[in-house]
Amino acid sequence: MCRLLSRYWQIDSPVSAGDALSATNLYKSSDAQYVRSYSPEGRPETTVQVYTSAVLAERLGTDPQFWIGGELGTFIVQYNEYPEGVSQVILGTGNNP
Secondary structure, rough: OOOOOOOEEEEEEEHHHHHHHHOOOOOOOOOOOOEEEEEOOOOOOOOEEEEEEEEEEHHOOOHHOOOOOOOOEEEEEEEEOOOEEEEEEEEOOOOOO
């Protein structure tokens, strides 16, 4: 399945996970609240951070296509970390890595 709203970017040279995550702060809503982190089964290099935002829920509404795998207002920050670092980050609504 594909999340309707997502933001993806490729980083030219791999950076640390901390630097990659700092860059995502520009795209998170001001009221974003961290919920939890996990790695999808069979993908230990992948980290998914789950957040919730009332502002995001208000702006996008209740249409379930925005919230696949998550509650109203849920969004994720997903990245793969390898020995050389992180070279891409995905932000998307719902919780569907």
